Amino acid sequence: MTDALLNERELSFQLYELLDTEVLLQRPRYAEHDRPVFDATLQTARTIAAEYFAPHNQKADAHEPTFDGEKVKLIPETKAAWDAFAEAGFLAAHHNAEDGGLQLPEVILRASMAYFNAANIATVAYSFLTIGAANLVKSFASDSLRQRFLPAMLDGRFSGTMALTEPGQGSALGDLRTLARPHEDGSYRLFGQKMFISGGDHELTDNIVHMVLARIEGAPAGTRGISLFLVPKILVDDDGQIGARNDVALAGLLHKLGYRNTTSTVLNFGEDTGAIGYLVGEANKGLSYMFQMMNEARIGVALGASALAYQSFIHALDYARERPQGRLPGSKDPLSAQVRIVEHADVRRMLLQQKTYAEGSLALCLYASSLYEDAHTAPEPQARSDASELLDLLIPMVKSYPSKYGVIASDIGVQILGGSGYIREYPLEQFYRDNRLNPIHEGTEGIHGLDLLGRKLQQNGGAGYRLFCQQVRLGLEQAGRDDNCAALAYLLSGALDRLQEVTESLLGQVAADAHSGLSNATPYLDLFGRVLVGWLWLRMALVASRALSAGANGSEADFYNGKLQAARYFMDWELAGIDAQARLLASANRTSLDMQDQWF
Template identity: 65%
Template sequence: MTTLLNDRDLQFLLYEFLDTEALLDRPRYADHSREIFDATLDTAREIAADLFAPHNAKGDANEPHFDGERVHLVPETKAAWDAFAQAGFLSAHWNENEGGLQMPEVVLRSAIAYFKSANVATASYSFLSIGAANLLRSFGMQEQKTRYLAQMGDGRFSGTMALTEPGQGSALGDITTRAELQADGTYRLFGQKMFISGGDHNLTDNIVHMVLARIKGAPAGVKGISLFLVPKYLVNDNGSLGARNDVTLAGLLHKMGWRNTTSTVLSFGEKGGAVGTLVGEAGKGLGHMFQMMNEARIGIGLCAAAIAYRAYLLTLDYARERPQGRRPSCKDPLSPQVKLIEHVDVRRMLLAQKAYAEGALAMCLYASSLFEDQHTHADPQVRRDAGLLLDLLTPVVKSWASKYGCASNDLAIQILGGSGYIREYQQEQLYRDQRLNPIHEGAEAIHGIDLLGRKVIMQSGAAYRLFRTAVDATLEEGRTFAGIELLSAGFTTPLARLDSVTAQLAQLQAGDPERALANAIVYLDAFGRIFAAWIWLKQALVAQRGLATANDADRDFYSGKIHAARYYCNWELPATLPQFDLLAGVEETPLTMQDAWF
């Protein structure tokens, strides 16, 4: 079977691109070693290959169904969940006193990439549960942690995030689910939530819903929203399961991808009110939930990277094996056909796939390294800077990986030709799975407005300046390497335009935010291209240094990295210039278009 990820690339990203071994000098990781990190990755790869990948197509073809009492999944899903939990991945990053292994975030996310590549639909249950448990760890009361956390860590309970409502998608400030305080300090919740992934299933004894609702009498808007823990089954003081809570499955939704993930409509309070307990402070629920949302945004980027990577590796194998046609210089119709990969246009498409898939994975792991520095670096200033930079880049990581993950999977189908869109080949399902990611955790416009309207101007542009300083440092280093210096030179004009357009639109926002943010998705894409080009330049620099002492296999690997960087910087980075022209001109055709004219 084609590998789920390129193991050599993962080693490169962890130990050459990011220097993950340096984390061993931090007190939190003093008992770890590179051997432990590698063993973690080996375990993830083995479980993903043996228990996740084999039922990827089966789960897609046999969607979850509800018999009126229970939701049923293909049985292999339960075996995969159990193996993931028993291996300790649900709580690997927790503190030892919580029952965890204190695994670095970047190592855990690298391991999880194998599961997402193998079977993103089955992997999503653990993805959501980890985020819900992290939310409980950060904001939950001790009583809540005692009652729920250990069970979430060992896989007896799973978790969800319940935000969206049938009448409200991304406009969370307008949600109508209400919570009523009871004499015993608990709340009764009433309302309906929609598109709740993992909202009901038969994998665990209980499901812990993290629900946004408005306490009765709270003000309108985001200041009136609070966060509640609402279990599917109530939990007794001794830890045993109690009565079924008033949370009802109103229906299963049927998606084009991730089909083995239950997508649910949940009703709260049809029989008197769903029992919930307040998490964190009243009125600060959306702020608390942003922890899980931002974690999920990087997580969706990693889903996109992993799916793109799987399709790339499968397509590369196909192109190397499939005879098809002859080179333009060959005029002999009786000559043997060449393999697909011998055709220049196929190599162009494979290069684009490589640039998107490997670039997205590098981008996500870089973001995870920022999260790591934000929480465990010894220097308080480095921690603050890492958090600020991660805040800036989160919408870019999520959106760029999702958008160009789709482009990569589209190319996979194109390279296979007619075989690409039939179900006998995995590329068809992978494309459908990938297409959900640009919508998961916010559409492009949401993140474009977030980036341009908030992130680049927050703290008077402090995060933006951190980004530019980091890019400039890489460019300065790149000017000293033969072959790389030309790639560094290619950044000069795009960066100057990014600076000027950012300043122009930031100033315009003060007086005319509608016009300033009308083309925010173009700004998001241009910013993402520059960010991706920087990530590739950083990889090329590491690869260039590695060539000096490389063996034959590593020489090919490093040369591939450098060539992918060259492709991205030569083909994709210049595409930002017409985007900046459009932004600088504040092109307003979509803004001035009127409803009646459609």
């Protein structure tokens, strides 16, 4: 069995051939770095992931966290991995040097994170959540809160969580009921229950910093009355020293299908006198702060889905290359040697499908990270604003495509191994279980479909959508002039036409009636996602074609030929249903809308 986490050649292709990551070195923020620094960062991530994360991935799954009524216990390898991650500086890697960070660009850190996700997504979730919580503190908390909490979150003494969901509310944040009562000392006392809080309790760190959404007593109903609070598990004095327990209690652990080493908790805030919490930023603006962080979290979840898809692909390919079974159709001699299953056309079809999902998803996440980077550090204000518009538009697909198709890639991995894919003696079934979480957290497809069609498309006068169409047209034009890519561009061009027609139609439907107009938002999201990933595959094909024309040979030619063939597969098979899907959407198909509860 292979122990590869990702394909290094693939990663360098994506970072330096598909994306122009080296151009970042010209920006002032990265002027001190060079390409070897980027590569060394990736190498460090790979080494730590292989040494501290991968070895206990299966063990942690088989020995999930337990709660004895007092403490949550994780297998000890988890703590060693947490420490190694922190000591290498990854918790603070994107922060400025003056704040103790490594001042590295987003896209390099995302690529690094892909190694950790591939190695052990459940263990690295503690780090992932802490980075997100620290970003909230850094961006919106007062200086004094920052000074008390941020240094410990950046060096690994404190971890963090995002505490949004409540039992009675699920995805509809506007209905959350956790109450924050103002206290005379300027802090608040929180009362309420939060559910599905990942990393909500454990003994990995001295403290856990919960970033909690709650409603200040008397605040308006709905999303406009939500505020953000920092609620530590253990109280911290002005010097940053920890003291007494806060009134935050673990009500219980939830037992997941996968991702098992990440505790999923029910937390009670304020069983007694109230959990002491500190307002972050202004009152009633909590949701807008969260939204600013959500793009990050959503790219992060999608990256995890992509990494698990990639693991499923790597392991299935490895098996298919080693496992002899059967003969090719037409070969009737029972004494002839068995062929390796990679020789069977149907297995190659499944591997191609995995490859297009895994590499397409990874490309989408890294492209989104490059937009995030540009939105923050591109030299021209117009470029920053364009990147920001485009990213905002694309986030629903960036989250949803890798999550949906990543699980399919993991499912195919099980299928390629057959009986061996179904047993815990092989790693495929765990990837399948772990990956199944990703279409659920950080917004389901249903939520993102509504966000895309009900909001994002028309945001700022539809600027993001116009930019996207321009970018794809540009790609089509370039690819249309390339012999290897013209036929691919032709197919994608038809799909883009359909997307544009159906978008116009749907926006009209939504304007006429939001309820019916949005009823098919999820299939629309899926259609958009496939066009988007099709565009990335076209770009990858063009890079590959040019490299082949420039004389790539040997294993390099193999690599580029694989890219071209996968792009052909994508345009032929993955875009095939789009015409029919677009017709249903444009005709305002009412089957779901007209279905009645009592008819089920």
